[in-house]
Amino acid sequence: MISQLSLALVVLDSELKVRYANPAAEAFFEQSLNQLQGHELRKLFLQSSIETQRLVNALRDRDSFSDSEVQVIFADGRHSLADITVSSIEHQGQPMLLLEIKKIDHLRRISQENQLWAQQQAARELVRGLAHEIKNPLGGLRGAAQLLEKQLEDAELREFTGLIIEQADRLRNLVDRLLGPNKPPSFQWHNLHKVLEKIRTLLSLDEIADVQLVRDYDPSIPELWIDEEKIQQAVLNIARNAVQVLEGKGVIRFVTRIERQVTIHGKRYPLCAQIKIIDNGPGIPERLKDTLFYPMVTGKQDGTGLGLSIAQNLIDHHRGKIEVESWPGHTEFTIYLPIDKKEPSL
Known part of the structure; x- marks a missing residue:
């Protein structure tokens, strides 16, 4: 019965090492039970907003607690958001902790x-x-x-x-x-990677010092019905922000993939092109995360706060959306653009 649960269950011993994990937990960690057993929980995460000391206290005091919207970053770079409940249990006279982990990323x-x-x-x-x-x-x-x-x-x-x-x-x-733009979009069929290569060229002409521009493209992405100039401007605004944040040293990665069954502003699209702009800078300040795309909101002393707002507006014209995930050492902007088989009616 436990093996059929969608809720991930993990049992930790007194040293906070994994003693048991159900199949849902194996899927959450993307590791088998044999791989998980005997490993300290903290070593399975690169970073987590749940503190080890709270687990130690719960074990010592035979206490329980819950934490919502815990951001978990795995050692392989994956990240997930979860609600976690920690309960004190006893097995064969030994105090242990039961972790109930419910992924909430999608919802x-x-x-x-x-x-x-x-x-x-x-x-x-x-x-x-x-x-x-x-x-x-x-x-x-x-x-x-x-x-x-x-x-x-x-x-x-x-x-x-x-x-x-x-x-x-x-x-x-x-x-x-x-x-915002006062010129209506001029849509045509374009190769997305040619647009991104123009952006890489423009950035390389700027004073970017030791910033590396790395590309990881999916060649299977078909031509998209886009305004080349406006997509270029949107991605360039995000990428230039990344260059400024890195202050002359770091890596910016341009990644493209195909994503299936994407919901954008309440409408579901079977296929979308995914553009990721990833940097290894200090991350977005917590105080800015909820208002990042608002006009006049900026973390830069001399910034206008219009770059991301304009980028959002330009992507909206393409029926797309922008998402962002950020923590210290990693900021990831993801642009979704619907893939059409024929000219859509906008």
Whole structure:
């Protein structure tokens, strides 16, 4: 009966070594029971948000506890999100711990995606409304400064009107970026890897010092119905953020794969192309994770916070989505683009 459970069960002894794991736990760790037995739990993870000391305390005090949304990173680079319940048990007079592990990656991802999508849409509409309200009087302000400049004979005073015009132009450019692309997409069939190779070339022309650009492509991905320029801009925005975060030293990997049965904003697609931009930088600060794609949100001192917001908008035009996973030493942006057999009706 236990072997049929979808809930992963792991029994730990007093040294926190694995003594038993059911088939669901074997699937979770991607190791057989023979491989798991005798190994310390902490050595099976590269990183986990559940502390070893809590397990030690539960064992000592014969206590139990639960922890939700525990991020687990395995030694092979896989990562998973799980709800974990730890219970104190006794076997043959020896205190042990029973771990119940329930993977929640898929359910949380769908729930979080729907919530973030609604929040981002609301934030985008708010920003667009504010941008239009700013842009209208800004034009009048600039025009008035130009007229005033023509009436002034004093060069020193004209310097002030020139400053007004210059700052009005700067604000107008910022507002234009907030409003997003004003040119409708031009869709055609394109080879995704040719687009990514252009991005690698553009990045290599930048001052990237000792940053390595590594590619891992799936040649089976067919041509996609995309706007080449807009996809290039979206990926470039993400990749340039990675370059800046690495501060001249590190690795950025471009990975492409085919993903099956992907849900994007409530609609299910049989096949999607997956583009991963992975860096080994310090990771995204926890305080920014929930608002990362909002306009004007940035972790950089001199950043505008528009790069990821614009990337999200460009991918939305392609019926796609962007997901992000991050922890110290690993940040992974994943772009999903539907694979069509014929020209879709957008």
